[in-house]
Structure formats: C-alpha cells, structure tokens
Amino acid sequence: MHRLIAALVFLFCATVRVFPHADKVEDRLVMHFATGGHPPSNGRWEDINHRHLAEVKGTPTLTNIGPAVALQFNGYTDHMLVPIKPEDLPVTAISLAAWVIVNETMADGGIISYAQDNGPQEKGFALGFDERSFTFSLATEKADDGDGKLTRIRANTPLTAGKWHYVVGTYDGETMKLFVNGREEATSKEQGGKILYPAKGRFTIGAYIDDNEFHAMDGALYEAKVYGRAMVATEIQAAARQNRALLDHESSINKELKFVVAPYLQFGTRDSMTIMCETSAEAQMLVEYAERQPLVSRTRSEEARLINTVTLSGLKPHTQYFYRVTCTDKNGNVARSDILTLQTAPGPxxxxxxxxxxxxxxNPEVTKRATDGIFALRPNMTIHCGDVVDDGFAKHQWVSDLFAPSATLFSHVPLFPVIGNHEKNAHWYYDYFHLPKPEYYYTFTYGNAQFFMIDSNKDLSPGSEQYRWLEAELRKSKATWKFTCHHHPCFSSDENDYGDRWKGKAPEGFRSGDENAQRLVELYEKYRVDVAFAGHIHSYERAWPILQMQVNQKNGVRYIVSGGGGGGLEQAAPQRAWFTVHVQRGHHYCYAAVHDRTIQFKAYDLEGRLFDTFELTKGR
Structure with a gap:
C-alpha cells in the first residue's frame, strides 16, 4: 500500500505543478490539504503545514484522475473531520479554495464547511454546491438577527458533473465573492464585520455536516485551502491558469471506461443476490448497497476482469436493497451505474x-417491449425459456439484442434462463450467466415453489445424466409448487416443426411435440409437476392438464409454450390439436402470481392486452 501511494504521488508531482513548501511564503494560510503533499495514511491526513491532522471517515481512495492524483469520495460515508476550535478560525476575513470534482449534485452538498443551519440558528461558513451550481455561505455580525443568519451566494454558471473545477469563496469583511475556474460568479454585501461561528461545529472536508444534516460529496478532491484573508482575483486567476491541465481534463467516468453490459441481476435467493456487468476494459467491480441510503455496505470483485461478478451475501429475506456499481480500471478510469434496486427472494x-x-x-425492439411489459407488472424474478439470442457465438447479439433492450428488467429483477438450440452451447452463455453448476441444468427454490431448469438439447432418455438428476430432485422436493422449464416443448400444435400439417409430405410423421423432451413426461406425471414451461415455437400455446395422454383436470400436468419474445413468428396447424386450450400467434410475455396453493397465470401481447389467463387452486 505504501509503495502504491508513493507511486501515485510521484505520478502526481510529475503531471501537475505542486509547491509543497509554498506555504512558507503564502500569506495567512491557515490550512492546506493536498494529495501531492502528505497523502492520507492510517486513517489520518496531515496538512502540508503540519498544523492540522484530519480524521479520515469512510474509505476515500487515492485515484489517478487525469493529470492529478485525487482523493475520491463515495457520496455516502467518505469525508474528513479536522479538529479545530472556533477561536482558531479566521474572524475578519476568510478564503476557502478547493480543486474538486462533483459527480452528483444535491441540495446542500459540501466541500469545506464549519456551520450550523438548524431552524433559526445559522452560523459559520460553507463552500459547497446545490443541484445546479457551486455555492458559498457565510454568517457575520452585520446580518445577525440574534442567532445568526447565513447568506448563500450561487454561481451563475452551472457546474459540470465529473469535471475538475477550481472553486474559491472569499470574504474581506464587507463583501462575499464566489469564483469558479478563476472567474467571478457571484457577490454579496449582505454580510459584514466579524464571522460568527457556532459553539459546536465540525470542520468538514468532502461533506456538509451540522447537528441534524449530513450531505456527503460524491466526487474527488485534489486540494483544499483556508486563508485568513480574502484572496484577490489576480491570484485566483493565476492558480486557475497554473493548473489549466486539470480544467481541460475530460472526466473519465463512463467515458474512457464504459459499461458494455450494464449491471444486471443473477440467481437471487432469500439471503443473496449476484450482480454482473461487462466493461470496455478489464476493471475491478465495486458494489455499494444498503436498505436505504447511504449505501454503507461494500463488496468488491477479487480481480480486474471484462465480465465481473459480485455476490452479495447475508441479506435479509424479501427485502429491498439499493445498490450502485462502480468499476475502475488500472488507469483509474471509472464506469459507474445509477442507483438501482433489488429484492431478495421471499419465504414460502x-x-x-x-x-x-x-x-x-x-429482435431488440420486441424484446424491449416485452421485458418492459414484464417489469411493469413488478415480478420478483423472471425465467427465460431459451434462445436468448439468435447465434450464441455472436457476442454483439448478447450485448445489443439481449442485454441492452432488457436492461431495465434485468437491473431490478434476477433472470433465470435455460439454454436453447440457438445458443449453440457457446461459452457466452456460461460467461454471461451465473448459475449453479453445471449451469446447463440446475434447480432452485423461490417462495413456495421449486424450479427445475433443463437443457433439452442434450439427451433426456431414462438413464441419462439429466434424467437421473431430475428424478432425484423431484423425488426429494417438498415444495408446494413444482415448475419445470426447458427450451423444446413436450406438446405443440405448430404447423411444421413436428410434421408438415399443411401438406403432409412424406417421409415425415406427425408428432405432438419434441420427442426428446417428451421423455420427461413420465417423470412429470409421476412426481406431480404442476406446470412445464417451454419455448422454441415462436407463438403461445397452453395445453389442457394432461395425464397419460388424456385430459385430466385434477391430476394432469399443464404445458405452456411461451416463445414470443422476439423471434420470427410461427403459427399453429390448420386443425386444432386435442390437447390445446389456447393458441395464439404473436409476440408476447407471461406472468404468474403465486400465494399458498393458488396460482394466477396471465399472458399479454406487446400492447399489454390480456389474451389468456387461468387460476388454479390445489387441494391439500
């Protein structure tokens, strides 16, 4: 760690002009913290004058941002507290100066502050920002109404999130001024005389704190200075010119490093959730999360990768969490998501x-409409019946045709897929999904149900690997509901996948579904599977409950084909099959709500119109 800090400081000194001993000649400099001087170490940050020792709160990190090594603050817990008494602060004049990046604006953001603003009590000073611009606040004798009054001046020019700014607030005993990047932006003569300080205040860097407020800065700091005088415009302009490289630097957040695949959820359980993403360069992934802001919990990936996976464990069942993903590459470039939400699985x-x-x-347009339609219904999770892409070896299809249009659903709701024939068993399926091994088949419980996810591209005959596994899992299952999912359907009345139903051309015979998948029907009936979901046929079909090739409303297995997420549409044979309840040609999505021994199932077209539904209540 010491070598890393030394290397970063060397790089900083080589790229940005730093005068570590200039404080000996700077007029009335009270405090000077700079990453190029004495970097934070062991939870402390010493100012260059060796007069003050700040206490580091949270885990701010030294990061190379353009031509400077900066201290990066997470916007939740990170800040600095400087032990100092009010009598040791400037009284008749003051300047607060900072080189700063603000990533996310807020109503009362703080950069350097020592203030109280509680009800009628308003005392102290604050250099900060609001939702639009940088601000400077101050309370003095002139405007005192008995318990102090703060005047806030605001820059006319909006701040640019993610960019370096040089921000200076000055007061000469008569006039407050605010400068941004060397330019005077605001002025006020409302205040005058001695500065009023609260009896109990906290000198804070990287946040605004008083007795009932805490507003942490999401951004970075290169330097913070406090003077016991008002800096003049010419020296402020000179400082801005001197470090022009900082002002000209374009933010690296979501620019130099970008999300190729935005954060998405995988394999959610009652006490865990897996979050994945892909970046444009190898990066280490950090997930910040909590039940409410601030996001005080953190989990990192072990090493830098293109496709990163982080599993949050020890979570509460059926609980909403807020989370944010930040990825950082070896050069300090950052990709950061918005704050998102997830929910752990419920109990039975x-x-x-x-x-x-x-x-x-x-078909990304259709896929977006379908996944947005599912998300609008607010499910706990989603299953995918396979053929997630058209060509499993075509990486761009995973990025552009699956993840991009499904980003809203996938970032809030975990996806549980099965593998289809179009994935071609490509490595991308195993790279992009995080599932129990061997991943092409697996089982999981959710609520009071157990799902059995099967690869119907592989042999399913009695004695095969999956057949033996499935029978063992079904035999020991105690779940109220048993659902299976595989790509190929056991029952389908499609016009030509299982025999030419229009022309009857030889040598094809007529089949009622995929013969490999049908080998599992015996297990489904034996162990009382409730619903078998499938895709492959690009339409919708729901069968009657079937037992021993006959409709059995009491003990039969329901088979549902939902293959309408984007593939080219198919249609049913001209004559109705004996097992069909409802068949429909059209892109669509489905939804099922479960409570105790009742399930409500619904199918919707892309306009959100309900076109099929059933409700089932099981006996005890």
Missing amino acids: ETPWAFGIIGDTQR
Missing part, C-alpha cells in the same frame, strides 16, 4: 410473482 408464506419470456433471439 409470502405471495410472489414471476415473469416468463422465451425466444428473444434477435
């Missing part, structure tokens, strides 16, 4: 719901 007594989609393939 809690109502829950899930979305169903299949065969998204290569």
Whole structure:
C-alpha cells in the first residue's frame, strides 16, 4: 500500500505543478490539504503545514484522475473531520479554495464547511454546491438577527458533473465573492464585520455536516485551502491558469471506461443476490448497497476482469436493497451505474410473482417491449425459456439484442434462463450467466415453489445424466409448487416443426411435440409437476392438464409454450390439436402470481392486452 501511494504521488508531482513548501511564503494560510503533499495514511491526513491532522471517515481512495492524483469520495460515508476550535478560525476575513470534482449534485452538498443551519440558528461558513451550481455561505455580525443568519451566494454558471473545477469563496469583511475556474460568479454585501461561528461545529472536508444534516460529496478532491484573508482575483486567476491541465481534463467516468453490459441481476435467493456487468476494459467491480441510503455496505470483485461478478451475501429475506456499481480500471478510469434496486427472494408464506419470456433471439425492439411489459407488472424474478439470442457465438447479439433492450428488467429483477438450440452451447452463455453448476441444468427454490431448469438439447432418455438428476430432485422436493422449464416443448400444435400439417409430405410423421423432451413426461406425471414451461415455437400455446395422454383436470400436468419474445413468428396447424386450450400467434410475455396453493397465470401481447389467463387452486 505504501509503495502504491508513493507511486501515485510521484505520478502526481510529475503531471501537475505542486509547491509543497509554498506555504512558507503564502500569506495567512491557515490550512492546506493536498494529495501531492502528505497523502492520507492510517486513517489520518496531515496538512502540508503540519498544523492540522484530519480524521479520515469512510474509505476515500487515492485515484489517478487525469493529470492529478485525487482523493475520491463515495457520496455516502467518505469525508474528513479536522479538529479545530472556533477561536482558531479566521474572524475578519476568510478564503476557502478547493480543486474538486462533483459527480452528483444535491441540495446542500459540501466541500469545506464549519456551520450550523438548524431552524433559526445559522452560523459559520460553507463552500459547497446545490443541484445546479457551486455555492458559498457565510454568517457575520452585520446580518445577525440574534442567532445568526447565513447568506448563500450561487454561481451563475452551472457546474459540470465529473469535471475538475477550481472553486474559491472569499470574504474581506464587507463583501462575499464566489469564483469558479478563476472567474467571478457571484457577490454579496449582505454580510459584514466579524464571522460568527457556532459553539459546536465540525470542520468538514468532502461533506456538509451540522447537528441534524449530513450531505456527503460524491466526487474527488485534489486540494483544499483556508486563508485568513480574502484572496484577490489576480491570484485566483493565476492558480486557475497554473493548473489549466486539470480544467481541460475530460472526466473519465463512463467515458474512457464504459459499461458494455450494464449491471444486471443473477440467481437471487432469500439471503443473496449476484450482480454482473461487462466493461470496455478489464476493471475491478465495486458494489455499494444498503436498505436505504447511504449505501454503507461494500463488496468488491477479487480481480480486474471484462465480465465481473459480485455476490452479495447475508441479506435479509424479501427485502429491498439499493445498490450502485462502480468499476475502475488500472488507469483509474471509472464506469459507474445509477442507483438501482433489488429484492431478495421471499419465504414460502409470502405471495410472489414471476415473469416468463422465451425466444428473444434477435429482435431488440420486441424484446424491449416485452421485458418492459414484464417489469411493469413488478415480478420478483423472471425465467427465460431459451434462445436468448439468435447465434450464441455472436457476442454483439448478447450485448445489443439481449442485454441492452432488457436492461431495465434485468437491473431490478434476477433472470433465470435455460439454454436453447440457438445458443449453440457457446461459452457466452456460461460467461454471461451465473448459475449453479453445471449451469446447463440446475434447480432452485423461490417462495413456495421449486424450479427445475433443463437443457433439452442434450439427451433426456431414462438413464441419462439429466434424467437421473431430475428424478432425484423431484423425488426429494417438498415444495408446494413444482415448475419445470426447458427450451423444446413436450406438446405443440405448430404447423411444421413436428410434421408438415399443411401438406403432409412424406417421409415425415406427425408428432405432438419434441420427442426428446417428451421423455420427461413420465417423470412429470409421476412426481406431480404442476406446470412445464417451454419455448422454441415462436407463438403461445397452453395445453389442457394432461395425464397419460388424456385430459385430466385434477391430476394432469399443464404445458405452456411461451416463445414470443422476439423471434420470427410461427403459427399453429390448420386443425386444432386435442390437447390445446389456447393458441395464439404473436409476440408476447407471461406472468404468474403465486400465494399458498393458488396460482394466477396471465399472458399479454406487446400492447399489454390480456389474451389468456387461468387460476388454479390445489387441494391439500
């Protein structure tokens, strides 16, 4: 760690002009913290004059941002506290100066502050920012109404998030002024005389803090100075010119390093959630999360990768969390997501719901409408019936045709897929999804249900690997509901996938579904599977409950084909199949709500119109 800090400081000194001993000649300099002087160490940050020792709160990190090594603050917990008494602060004149990046604006953001603003009590000073611009606040004798009054002046020019700014607030005993990047932006003569300080204040860097407020800065700091005089315009302009490289630097946040695939959720359980993303260069992933802001919990990936995976563990069941993903590459470039939400899985007594989609393939417009439709229903999770892309080896299809149009749903709701024939067993399926090994088949419980996810591209005959695994899992399952999902359907009345139903051309015979998948029907019936979901056929079809090739409303297995997520549409044979309840040609998505022994199932077209539904309540 000491070598890293030394290297960063050397790089900083080589790229930005720093005068570590200039304080010996600077007039009335009270305090000077700079990353190029004495970097934070062991939870302390010493100012260059060796007069003050700040206490480091949170975990701000030294990061190379353009031509400077800066201290990066996370916007939640990171800040500095400088032990200092009011009598040791300037009284008749003051200047607060900072080189700063603000990533996210807020109502009362703080850069350097020592103030109280509680009800009628308003005393002290604050250099900060609001939702639009930089601000400077001050209370003095002239405007005192008995318990102090703060005047806030605001820069006319909006701040640019993610860019370096040189911000200076000055007061000469008569006039407040605010400078940004060497330019005078605001002035006020409302205040005058001695500065009024609160009896109990905290000198804070990187946040605004008083007795009932805490507003941490999301950004970075290169330097913070306090003078016991008013800096003049010419020296402020000179400082801005001297470090012009900082002002000209373009932010690296979501520019030099970008999300190729934005953060998305995988394999959510009652006490954990996996978050994944892909960046344009190898980067280490940090996930900040909490039940409410500030996001005080953190988990990092172990090493820098293109596709990163972080699992949050020890979470509470059926609980909403807020999370944000930040990825940083070896050069300090940053990709950062918005604040997003996730919810852990419920227990068996809690109502829950899930979305169903299949065969998204290569139709991003339809896929977006379908996944947005599912998200509008607010499911707990979603299953995908396979053919997530059209060509599993075509990376751009995963990025542009699956993840991009599904970003809203996938960032808030975990996805549980099965592999289809169009994935071609490509490595991208295993790279982009985080599932229990061997990943092409797996099981999981959710609420009061157990799902059995199967690869119907592989052999499913009795004695095969998956057949034996499935029977063992079904035999020991105690779940109220048992759902299976595989790509190829056990029952389908499609016009030509299982025999030419229009022309009857030889040598094809007629089949009622995929023969490999049908090998599992015996297990489904034996172990009382409730619903078997499938895709492959690009339409919608729901079968009657089937037992031993007959409709059995009491003990039969329901088969639902949902392959309308984007692939080219198919249609049913001209004559109705004996097992069909409802068949429909059209892109669509499905949704199921479950509570205790009742399930409500619904199917919607892309306009959100309900076109099929059923409700089932099981006996005990």
